[in-house]
Amino acid sequence: MSEERIDEIKKKIYSSFSNTASSIGYDEIHGRIIAALILNDSEMSLQKLSEETGYSSSSISLSLDLLEVLGIIKKVKKQGDRKLYVKMEGSILQGLKQAVLIQLQGTISSTLESLREQKEQLEGMQGEDSEKVLEGMRTLNKEMERLEKYVNKLAEVKIPNND
Numbered sequence: 001m002s003e004e005r006i007d008e009i010k011k012k013i014y015s016s017f018s019n020t021a022s023s024i025g026y027d028e029i030h031g032r033i034i035a036a037l038i039l040n041d042s043e044m045s046l047q048k049l050s051e052e053t054g055y056s057s058s059s060i061s062l063s064l065d066l067l068e069v070l071g072i073i074k075k076v077k078k079q080g081d082r083k084l085y086v087k088m089e090g091s092i093l094q095g096l097k098q099a100v101l102i103q104l105q106g107t108i109s110s111t112l113e114s115l116r117e118q119k120e121q122l123e124g125m126q127g128e129d130s131e132k133v134l135e136g137m138r139t140l141n142k143e144m145e146r147l148e149k150y151v152n153k154l155a156e157v158k159i160p161n162n163d
Contacts, residue, residue, distance in 0.1 A: 043087035
């Protein structure tokens with residue numbers, strides 16, 4: 001098979017995986033990086049990743065930071081070589097779980113804080129309308145607290161082994 005045809009196939013795989021990644025909370029670039037590392041089955045330089053994914057080195061570099069924090073990749077330097085290399089380090093699923101949990105927990109905390117602030121503003125007001133809104137806010141707050149408990153339980157779920 002020609003190198004051109006292989007490159008075409010790889011680009012389709014990168015595109016498919018980036019679509020999947022973006023549908024579950026990653027940016028497309030994260031999906032392309034992960035797919036490139038897996039397909040090439042070795043560590044890759046930042047420049048090579050840029051060529052493979054079609055993104056600039058600076059975009060790749062920024063995206064690597066998140067993937068490294070999530071434990072999916074590891075950046076490495078080789079002695080005597082100024083290039084930055086990247087290799088797969090951890091589980092994609094574990095990293096995804098981390099990303100989803102961080103996003104959900106942050107959103108829940110932000111919503112609960114917003115509800116507290118709005119409740120404080122409404123509590124000083126008199127009238128039937130403000131009481132209706134306060135009652136609705138109490139219901140929303142209870143639901144958000146239930147969601148928070150659910151997300152905390154999800155955090156305890158173990159990722160299955162790759163058997």
